[in-house]
Structures are given as structure tokens and as C-alpha cells.
Amino acid sequence: MGINDEKILEAFDAIPRHYFLDLVFDAQAYTNMAFQIGSGQTISHPYTVAFQTQLLELEKGMKVLEIGTGSGFQTCVLCKLGAKVFSIERHKELHKKAKGMIDFFKFSARLFFGDGYKGNKTYAPYDRILVTCGAPKLPIELLSQLKNGGVLVIPVGAGKEQKMIKLTKDFEGNVSEKDYGIFKFVPMLERKVN
Numbered sequence: 157m158g159i160n161d162e163k164i165l166e167a168f169d170a171i172p173r174h175y176f177l178d179l180v181f182d183a184q185a186y187t188n189m190a191f192q193i194g195s196g197q198t199i200s201h202p203y204t205v206a207f208q209t210q211l212l213e214l215e216k217g218m219k220v221l222e223i224g225t226g227s228g229f230q231t232c233v234l235c236k237l238g239a240k241v242f243s244i245e246r247h248k249e250l251h252k253k254a255k256g257m258i259d260f261f262k263f264s265a266r267l268f269f270g271d272g273y274k275g276n277k278t279y280a281p282y283d284r285i286l287v288t289c290g291a292p293k294l295p296i297e298l299l300s301q302l303k304n305g306g307v308l309v310i311p312v313g314a315g316k317e318q319k320m321i322k323l324t325k326d327f328e329g330n331v332s333e334k335d336y337g338i339f340k341f342v343p344m345l346e347r348k349v350n
Contacts, residue, residue, distance in 0.1 A: 158207075165206075168233065176227040209237070214237050215283075218283035220234055220240065221298075222241055231243050232258065235261075242282070244276060251269040272295075283307075285302050285309070290339075291312050292343070303325070306324075310323070317338050320337055320338075322334045
């Protein structure tokens with residue numbers, strides 16, 4: 157399906173997707189489908205996870221801010237690729253579950269319960285920022301936490317469909333934007349949910 161980065165394909169082979177789903181979905185875990193994971197959220201299609209990851213153009217050791225930890229599947233893929241991951245989830249229950257999965261796979265991602273719109277200034281700037289939910293508009297706070305030379309991948313749109321946007325900040329701080337087509341994500345919302 158156009159995913160040609162061997163490291164990403166190897167990461168997918170190493171992280172069993174069915175571990176992140178309810179047992180009822182085990183038989184379908186490796187189909188290109190999204191599944192409910194609780195709190196009104198979903199685990200994205202495998203293709204979508206791989207596509208966003210490929211757009212990041214990750215190199216080992218890069219510092220990545222992920223907005224929307226969800227099940228922790230994408231987080232684990234990023235860790236397997238050698239990224240230093242900082243991930244924010246607004247739903248307390250999902251945050252706890254994802255932490256358990258990260259610990260199970262013995263990755264050292266830093267997980268935060270908080271508002272993804274605010275990012276995480278403490279560890280900024282980031283080499284890469286990945287948003288795994290549909291933002292009605294680009295959160296300027298996230299762009300300000302992206303280092304010069306960095307990449308931000310985000311689905312943007314107020315409806316049920318969003319444009320996958322890749323923003324690249326050059327070494328002078330100028331931002332360019334490229335559209336990679338239409339995708340469907342759950343909406344990016346503000347504030348934490350206990």
C-alpha cells in the first residue's frame with residue numbers, strides 16, 4: 157500500500173496489534189480496520205499508523221511528541237524505531253492502559269495525562285510531532301514546540317474527514333505545508349477527561 161520503509165514494516169512485525177485490542181477483535185486484528193478501544197476512541201487502521209510514521213521521516217534518537225496515546229500501539233511503533241517518545245493522552249483510563257502496554261514491551265516512552273493542544277513545553281523543542289486525532293485547525297502551540305528542521309504530521313479538518321498535513325519547519329523557522337489526502341480520525345478535543 158505504498159509503505160516502503162523497511163524499518164517501519166519490521167516495527168509492525170515486532171509489535172503484535174492484537175495485544176492492544178479487546179479479545180473479541182482478535183480474529184480481525186490484522187485487517188486494515190480501526191477498532192474501538194474505549195472512551196469513544198479508536199486504534200487507527202494499520203495503514204494510517206504506518207503512513208503517518210513514514211511521513212515523519214524518523215531517524216533513531218529523534219525526540220518525538222505524540223498527541224493522542226490511545227492504546228499505545230503507535231507509541232510502541234515509534235519506540236521500536238528508536239525514537240525518544242513523549243506522548244499525551246487526555247483520557248485517564250486510556251493513559252493507564254497505554255502505560256501498561258509500554259511497560260509490557262519494556263519501552264521507555266514518557267506518557268503524560270493532559271491536554272494535547274498544549275503539547276509539553278517541558279521537553280520541547282521536538283524533532284518530530286505526530287498528532288493521531290483530527291484537529292479542527294492547526295494548534296499553534298504545537299508548532300511553537302517544533303524545532304527548526306523539524307516535521308509535524310497532523311490530520312486537519314472540522315468534519316468527519318481530515319486532510320493529512322505535513323508541516324516542515326526549515327532551519328530559519330519558516331514553515332512549509334504539504335497535503336497527503338483525506339483520512340478519518342476521531343476529533344482532537346481540549347481538556348483532560350478523568
